[in-house]
Amino acid sequence: MLKKERHDFIMRQINLHNRVLTSDLVQLLNVSEDTIRRDLQELVDENLLYKVHGGALSKSYHSSFDDSTVYARDSKIAIGKKAVQLIKDGMVVLTGGGTTILEFVKRLPQGLSATFFTISPLVAVELAKYNNIEVILIGGLFSKNSQVTYGGQVITQLSEIKADLCLMGTSAIHPEEGLTDTYWEINQLKKAMLACAKKTAVLCISEKLDIALRLRVCPIESISYLITELDLDHESLSRYREKELNIL
Amino acid sequence: MLKKERHDFIMRQINLHNRVLTSDLVQLLNVSEDTIRRDLQELVDENLLYKVHGGALSKSYHSSFDDSTVYARDSKIAIGKKAVQLIKDGMVVLTGGGTTILEFVKRLPQGLSATFFTISPLVAVELAKYNNIEVILIGGLFSKNSQVTYGGQVITQLSEIKADLCLMGTSAIHPEEGLTDTYWEINQLKKAMLACAKKTAVLCISEKLDIALRLRVCPIESISYLITELDLDHESLSRYREKELNIL
């Protein structure tokens, strides 16, 4: 087995399970521990995973966890500010959940008059502070992990909405693979959200760039705006700039 | 399980519940106390939590929330504790919103397994901290004043629910006039909530006793439990004791 194949195998395992043990890989791939360690080190150098004692963890796995520790807050604020530019009076906007979206909401102009649909209770509460914004919370099963509503009922309701713009956070984005996610239900949800908005803006802190997870939400072409905290000419964005995509 | 995963798990517990017991973690993670203590110490070194005798506390706990600014909080806590007694494993419960309900939710037993429907985003978020509670958030227009969803869509959805118990806060209660309210929409909402539950418990701080407002929600007979912070034999309750009503 070639080294490259091993690397691919390891990355598949990581994206599938979010974690991998050195000892398991030794067994599965039938090579020495040293080889695995070297492989992991090389993947770390390529910024593809996180190495810990005993194995390695997915990079995206992290960020999905510690959101309540106001993780990477500065970046999220920067993204939020950029996203505000997309919002005009009279718009009908659909938003997902997550701390990035929350920072965005906090930075909306006071007088803004608009209609917001959201699947996130926390976003709804925050939006309610604006007098001229009408807030519609889409109800359904409530996800303990991602703190948004999900499930069939949500999708049914989404199908009845026609929004001007959909703002969503992201688990992972990749120039070829597009938007991807780990959980089936969230995947379905995002698809439904995309389907009911004329345009979609993806809010994405830079460390979630160039990552592809198990389930495909949509190709990169389905996205209208990509908003990161980086400067427009930052080299990490070059591969996205080639696509038909407005980068903010 | 990798150490890093344990750390993440602990942080999630902390961020969820604001506190965590060493002994619980030992059970949940199936490692020795020493390991947990070392984990906690390391997280302290990373400035992620406070360590106390018996467990650890969230750093953001103190600063983050309104808690102390809640009006008549002690009374509401007392009411919350009493209300918890009504909840049994396997129940389907419907709740309204408000700070009293919120105090109730915070005092539910950890292991409780039940289904909760709610019209309050904040209540939903709080309920999501319990692993064995299924939370369904009822969606619709979001009221800026009362921080609950309301309107036709909510009422339609309520009509499809059959709950064992409905817990609601109250604007006013009167021995003759029953439950009353000021706003038309909230009035309609409460009627719909009552209609879909076998029994109803009203959570009510004593100062809202003996008040009648403009719109009638229901006669006193429609209520199964009245929960206040007062002792059972307090004289303010005498006129309610005469009715067919369980007083807690």
Add this chain to the structure above:
DNA sequence: AACTTTATCGCACAAACACGCATAAAAACG
């Protein structure tokens, strides 16, 4: 004051790791 629960410390041991070296296959080169 007696007792129970938690913490702390030193130690032991196994698993995971890093580093240098040896080997062999693959690639590069004249």
Add this chain to the structure above:
DNA sequence: CGTTTTTATGCGTGTTTGTGCGATAAAGTT
């Protein structure tokens, strides 16, 4: 084609890290 260089892998050795155990101390409880 033969020689050199590079790359990939495994092995041995010593080191570090993670974990549990027992004894003792400190903090809470009654």
